Amino acid sequence: MHTKTLTLWMGIGTFALLGAGANAAEMHGSMHGHGHHAPVAVQVAQADHQHPAPAGAAAEAEPEQDIFTEYPAGEALVGRLLMLKGHLLVGQELYRAGRLDDAAPHYLHPTEEIWGLIEGEIKKRKLPNFQADLKALAGLVKAKKPAAEVFAKQDAVLAKLEKAMKASDQKAPAFAMTVAPGVLSQAAEEYKEAFVDDKLANAVEYQDARGFVTAARAYVSAHAKGLAAKNGEAFKAVTGNMDEIAKAFPTAVPPSPAVLDPNAVRALVTKVEEKKADFQ
Secondary structure, eight states, X not given: OOSOOHHHHHHHHHHHHHHHHSOHHXXXXXXXXXXXXXXXXXXXXXXXXXXXXXXXXXXXXXOOOOGGGGSOHHHHHHHHXXXXXXXXXXXXXXXXXXXXXXXXXXXXXXIIIIHHHHHHHHHXXXXXXXXXXXXXXXXXXXXXXXXXXXXXXXXXXXHHXXXXXXXXXXXXXXXXXXXXXXXXXXXXXXXXXXXXXXXXXXXXXXXXHHHHHHHHHHHHHHTHHHHHHHOHHHHHHHHHHHHHHHTTOSSSSOOSSXXXXXXXXXXXXXXXXXXXXXXX
């Protein structure tokens, strides 16, 4: 996310060290039946000068703050669960493509960036606690286990996540149109951070944004009936703008050149946010 904390840097740093220590043959060979590509995440961690590691690397980590910090508890929980889901979806996409090192940070982000922000609400609402499952999933990814084993565990994690989502979500159009624009706004921030000197250079941030947009679109689709019934014209405008946002993320690996610049993505997100009042 855009306000990186020590936790995230420790996670990416770990994978950067692992990637740097791999020999060339291993990096271009196969692992458990997967093509194993040179890690984009490692290249980004070494090159990205916009997010210097905080002083005192051994200091105690704190949960990251995000766009939902000032939101009501229910909307914040669902929004963060959607972002967690987005991380896993893009991670799976990369793992399936054989980009194991690139996938790794996205399996770490849920526990490093998000879990600390939702844990209290998960306990308060007596929802399924799947933190241990997330850690176990990340362990399988770090060990570069076969995709079938990783995805079986991921399916189990997503089942618990969806159960928590279902218990926390509301059918009210106003609720959905508070959550979805929030996730899109966070995606716009991630996308902005993916640019260095006006060029799309940070793959991890780009992929975070792609995952968030994917999760937000699926969420809106799940609420389509209620949203369309509330205001069909506004719903059409929202989905049209979301379709335009998605064009910035044609593939899991960042395109070169970028399809849309950060200002264009932010402008489209703003158009979605402006429609929130139509669903109150």
